[in-house]
Amino acid sequence: MAHLVEQMAYVGAAPWHGLGSRLSPKQPLEVWQREAGMNWQIQHSPVHFKADTVGNLGTIHSFPEQKVLFRSDTKAPLSVVSSRYQIVQPGEVLEFYRDLTEVSGYELETAGVLKGGRKFWALARTGQSTALKGNDQVNGYLLLATSCDGTLATTATPTTVRVVCNNTLTIALDGTTRAIKVPHNTRFDPNAVKKQLGIAVSQWDEFMFRMRALADRKVQWHEAMGYFMNVLCEVSPNSQLPEVLPNERALRKVQALYEGQGRGATLESARGTAWGLLNAVTEYVDHERRARSNEYRIDSAWFGQGAQIKQRALDAALQLAA
Incomplete structure (x- = not known):
């Protein structure tokens, strides 16, 4: 599709x-x-399969432990799941x-x-x-x-x-x-x-209290680079740098977003702060990260690898402000 x-x-x-x-x-x-x-509705049907017999006259058998889910409007198949699937x-x-x-x-x-x-x-x-x-x-x-x-x-x-x-x-x-x-x-x-x-x-109030702490936490240049390396390349701040950085393109893009190219990067809350670091990563995942289309990007940012990156970014930012 x-x-x-x-x-x-x-x-x-x-x-x-x-x-x-x-x-x-x-x-x-x-x-x-x-x-x-x-x-539209999700409808279901037992799984059936055809078993060839002598003379190629197939016999239809059912497999009641599984069911096929399909759309009520187009009849397009969606998945095969357990019969216990809710x-x-x-x-x-x-x-x-x-x-x-x-x-x-x-x-x-x-x-x-x-x-x-x-x-x-x-x-x-x-x-x-x-x-x-x-x-x-x-x-x-x-x-x-x-x-x-x-x-x-x-x-x-x-x-x-x-x-x-x-x-x-x-x-x-x-x-x-x-x-x-x-x-x-x-x-x-x-x-x-x-x-x-x-x-x-x-x-909500407790979470936003933590976000205010990120906006108050000023960040040095070396801290910012260590943060991005940790979040995007999974290189811990105290470890030796590899000769070839994984995800180097992402690293450069996020750094540029943090240093002023990002939307809202020059606001008082974000300029040179841990809140700015976090938002550089979230903006990269939501808007800039390579994806086959915006549809793939939304799927990743909410439910997939992009969501994991943002969670890692939040955890690392909170550690900085601790």
Whole structure:
């Protein structure tokens, strides 16, 4: 398939990945479901196979321990999974936000489908917002995503977006994310997830307290280089440098973003600080890192190797400010 994104919708300014069709604010979930390409069901069928016999007249057998998942609209196959696999429908991801948007002040901002329907997500702004030095605004979001091919548990992730550059970062404290994960061998219970999320979302103040500490932590040139080497090349600050640096292109690009080329790099909060180091890496992952397309970039930045790099960057920045 040429594109990972099947369809997508957003409100407000274009999202950081630049994909999707724009909606006016306060649309009902039914409009979101249609415009985000999530108005279909995952259906399933037992696995069948054909066994040749004498005379090439095949006999159809079933394999009840596995089932094929496919789309209700196109009948396109999505994956083969265990018969115990618990399906989460695209509509359930949006429905998760109904009371949050109607009662709790959340606002859906983007939703869509990746990999032809194998992954789908919705992202809503929580209403939480903090401004760091120099009016560097950071807003709180909640990302709910799942897959039907075994690559991603149903995961609710408190997330931040830095307004000046649209950098996205998973909220994590003490080296662990506050994501709530429901594996597909367990039934997805949205109410139980929301109860757990109440604790995670309440940690916004503590997380932003740590981000303020990063903005206050001035960084020397040698510390910045050690940080980037650690995060991007996985070379510890005290180890001997290899003759050929892995990921040298990324290292140079992130250094340039940190030294002024990055969006928001010259703000008081970021110039010469650990917050600036962290945002140089997140901007690189979200906007600059090599990818076959923006669709691949969003998949990596939220769910794949890009997300791991950003987590490593956050952990290393917090260590600097400790």
